[in-house]
Amino acid sequence: MEVGSSDDAQLQAVLSALWSAADVHGCFGQRDCEPEEQDPVPCTVGSLTEFGHLHGQVRLPTGQLVVCGCVAIRGGDECGDWLDFYVPVGALGHAGLAYWDGRPFFRSDVMDEWLAAIGTETFKSASFSLGVIGFEVSGCTDASTLAGRLPQTRDIGYLLPQGNVLHYGAANT
Numbered sequence: 001m002e003v004g005s006s007d008d009a010q011l012q013a014v015l016s017a018l019w020s021a022a023d024v025h026g027c028f029g030q031r032d033c034e035p036e037e038q039d040p041v042p043c044t045v046g047s048l049t050e051f052g053h054l055h056g057q058v059r060l061p062t063g064q065l066v067v068c069g070c071v072a073i074r075g076g077d078e079c080g081d082w083l084d085f086y087v088p089v090g091a092l093g094h095a096g097l098a099y100w101d102g103r104p105f106f107r108s109d110v111m112d113e114w115l116a117a118i119g120t121e122t123f124k125s126a127s128f129s130l131g132v133i134g135f136e137v138s139g140c141t142d143a144s145t146l147a148g149r150l151p152q153t154r155d156i157g158y159l160l161p162q163g164n165v166l167h168y169g170a171a172n173t
């Protein structure tokens with residue numbers, strides 16, 4: 001999600017709304033320990049800064065509880081910040097979701113729809129400039145480049161605000 005500014009308060013608002021919308025269980029700073037082997041950390045921009053990533057567990061649309069994570073890409077005043085929410089492909093495989101079908105990147109309509117629903121719910125509590133859905137898509141475009149218009153041909157999904165309404169354009173290639 002392109003947060004739209006480099007303001008810590010806005011990044012915190014999107015982070016909190018995202019964690020709630022995804023119904024993430026726990027918040028942990030270490031990725032090399034199981035959740036029960038570490039103390040939880042606050043779900044804050046400060047924790048993101050300290051640990052680099054925040055981790056928790058989320059229930060996939062298939063019902064499996066898997067690890068998820070979040071990282072902030074701080075762009076400064078010129079670019080603004082991005083907040084990336086992800087489920088590692090290894091966790092998808094563990095949950096029985098095929099994540100490679102010969103194409104050069106992961107694609108799953110089930111996961112795309114699920115992530116779009118999380119983004120839509122997040123936007124209700126904390127607006128953002130753009131959401132992109134796909135495999136390693138952070139920063140592949142930005143809101144100013146799209147200028148309020150969804151591309152006709154889409155290799156990835158887009159969550160594009162137009163006024164106070166968030167529009168979802170699913171990948172269609």
